[in-house]
Amino acid sequence: AQSVTQLGSHVSVSEGALVLLRCNYSSSVPPYLFWYVQYPNQGLQLLLKYTSAATLVKGINGFEAEFKKSETSFHLTKPSAHMSDAAEYFCAVRRSGGYQKVTFGTGTKLQVIP
Amino acid sequence: DTAVSQTPKYLVTQMGNDKSIKCEQNLGHDTMYWYKQDSKKFLKIMFSYNNKELIINETVPNRFSPKSPDKAHLNLHINSLELGDSAVYFCASSQGGEGGQPQHFGDGTRLSIL
Numbered sequence: 001a002q003s004v005t006q007l008g009s010h011v012s013v014s015e016g017a018l019v020l021l022r023c024n025y026s027s028s029v030p031p032y033l034f035w036y037v038q039y040p041n042q043g044l045q046l047l048l049k050y051t052s053a054a055t056l057v058k059g060i061n062g063f064e065a066e067f068k069k070s071e072t073s074f075h076l077t078k079p080s081a082h083m084s085d086a087a088e089y090f091c092a093v094r095r096s097g098g099y100q101k102v103t104f105g106t107g108t109k110l111q112v113i114p
Numbered sequence: 115d116t117a118v119s120q121t122p123k124y125l126v127t128q129m130g131n132d133k134s135i136k137c138e139q140n141l142g143h144d145t146m147y148w149y150k151q152d153s154k155k156f157l158k159i160m161f162s163y164n165n166k167e168l169i170i171n172e173t174v175p176n177r178f179s180p181k182s183p184d185k186a187h188l189n190l191h192i193n194s195l196e197l198g199d200s201a202v203y204f205c206a207s208s209q210g211g212e213g214g215q216p217q218h219f220g221d222g223t224r225l226s227i228l
Contacts, residue, residue, distance in 0.1 A: 032214040043118070043204055043219030044157075051214030088155055099169045099211040104157040 002027040004091045006105035014113050019063075019078040021108045023091030026072060033074045034092040034102070035065055044090060050074060061085070086112045117141050118220040120205050126226045127195060134191045135223045137205030143218070145169075145211040146188040148180060149204040151222070157204070163188055164211045200227045 007022040025031055032051055036044040048059025055067045065076045074091060091105040118139045127133055139146065147170075148160040162170035163182040177193045188205060202224050206217040 034216060043221045046216040049214055049216055090157065096213065099164065101159045101162065101170050102217065107155045
């Protein structure tokens with residue numbers, strides 16, 4: 001079984017402040033982990049992914065995430081928030097080994113305050 | 115050129131009707147998916163096809179029937195629409211249905227049942 005938990009359905013930050021979106025996963029085997037962003041009336045876009053090559057993963061738009069096996073976490077961060085970062089963010093997990101579905105978290109809506 | 119395109123973008127219809135949603139991808143991927151996103155943004159896999167073969171079939175009412183005429187197309191037909199079918203339906207594709215391959219999403223079809 002696999003699952004992801006995103007802590008905080010809504011997160012508000014001031015423009016220029018640090019963005020931290022939390023994701024914890026559970027998987028019985030080594031997982032692949034993803035962060036996606038969804039802007040209003042659009043589909044999901046990949047921000048970054050973890051595939052065991054490196055624990056610190058850099059993505060698009062200045063985002064990065066660190067895989068911490070001991071904490072079963074894959075939190076998303078960005079040093080300085082921009083207004084354009086306001087969107088819904090989804091953490092997702094897929095188990096390794098054969099065809100496996102991707103399980104998405106419930107999403108975190110990021111609000112950026114000017 | 116749009117990578118994953120869905121038609122129609124909006125679908126408003128009455129309870130009991132039958133409707134179809136079409137999806138096409140021009141990324142050369144061999145795996146396609148249908149997801150349902152509810153009003154709380156929860157995203158759930160419905161079906162997945164790899165090279166026209168059904169590989170993931172979640173617990174979905176049999177009123178929903180996917181069809182993949184070739185690996186670039188995946189359609190979704192829904193019979194006897196119910197109020198609870200109101201949602202945004204996303205098509206996605208990836209190269210391979212396993213591992214760390216990310217999924218590319220269409221912009222969704224917003225289905226409203228009156």
